[in-house]
Amino acid sequence: MPASSRKPRRRGALRGAARAAQAREVLKRLLAQYPDAHCALDFQNPYQLLVATILSAQCTDKRVNMVTPALFKKYPNARALARARPEDVEALIKSTGFFRNKARSLVGMAQAVTEHHAGAIPDSMDALTHLPGVGRKTANVILGNAFDRNEGIVVDTHVTRLADRLGLSKAKSAEKIEAELMPLFPRERWTILSHLLIEHGRRVCDARKPRCAECVLADICPSATAGPPGLRGTA
Ligand code: SF4
Numbered sequence: 001m002p003a004s005s006r007k008p009r010r011r012g013a014l015r016g017a018a019r020a021a022q023a024r025e026v027l028k029r030l031l032a033q034y035p036d037a038h039c040a041l042d043f044q045n046p047y048q049l050l051v052a053t054i055l056s057a058q059c060t061d062k063r064v065n066m067v068t069p070a071l072f073k074k075y076p077n078a079r080a081l082a083r084a085r086p087e088d089v090e091a092l093i094k095s096t097g098f099f100r101n102k103a104r105s106l107v108g109m110a111q112a113v114t115e116h117h118a119g120a121i122p123d124s125m126d127a128l129t130h131l132p133g134v135g136r137k138t139a140n141v142i143l144g145n146a147f148d149r150n151e152g153i154v155v156d157t158h159v160t161r162l163a164d165r166l167g168l169s170k171a172k173s174a175e176k177i178e179a180e181l182m183p184l185f186p187r188e189r190w191t192i193l194s195h196l197l198i199e200h201g202r203r204v205c206d207a208r209k210p211r212c213a214e215c216v217l218a219d220i221c222p223s224a225t226a227g228p229p230g231l232r233g234t235a
Contacts, residue, residue, distance in 0.1 A: 014167040023184035029216050030196035037195040039145045046121035046146035047078055053141045054105050054133055059096040067093055079119045081110035105133030123147045144191030153178050154194040158201030165223040
């Protein structure tokens with residue numbers, strides 16, 4: 001079996017100064033590697049990003065981007081979506097999966113935004129997480145990408161896996177992982193950090209077949225199954 005296709009071994013989390021130094025180095029290298037990392041969902045305003053993020057549960061961003069143009073054309077704002085018939089929304093979002101639940105969440109969210117926020121998507125963690133279908137992860141996406149506010153770190157499956165493999169957090173819940181990552185990184189980098197880890201998870205640190213031999217973090221990663229390209233075969 002080639003080294004690059006082996007699953008990384010689980011190692012313990014780094015501690016104290018070593019963990020802080022690891023975080024700094026990971027951020028520095030991933031910023032250099034992915035200078036254009038950004039939110040992969042297409043949106044032009046907070047309403048569109050909130051709708052797209054709700055649709056992205058259990059679905060690829062690419063698929064979401066295929067359905068949202070027609071959805072936004074028919075329902076250009078929260079007030080319009082609040083008046084929608086769920087079955088009409090379902091027909092437009094069917095290919096994203098779980099479409100009945102998602103349609104219910106979308107219309108419920110839009111009704112709450114219309115009723116309690118005069119039709120404007122709120123820009124606080126508290127108000128966002130009180131909307132139907134909006135949890136902390138979704139709220140972090142909206143605050144960081146639509147409002148430029150670093151209130152927290154989006155922890156999805158990629159961030160969870162990379163935080164674990166890189167020794168930054170071995171916690172199991174998204175809340176705990178987020179709480180452990182936040183003090184390790186400058187606040188103004190919290191939003192881009194998620195994009196960087198997600199990008200690296202998609203391109204290199206695959207869940208089943210991480211490409212450690214091509215990874216720019218291989219020499220500092222406690223889970224690497226191969227050394228960095230320049231050092232391989234020199235031992
Ligand atoms: S971060 Fe890089 S070296 Fe570490 S497990 Fe993932 S691909 Fe391998």
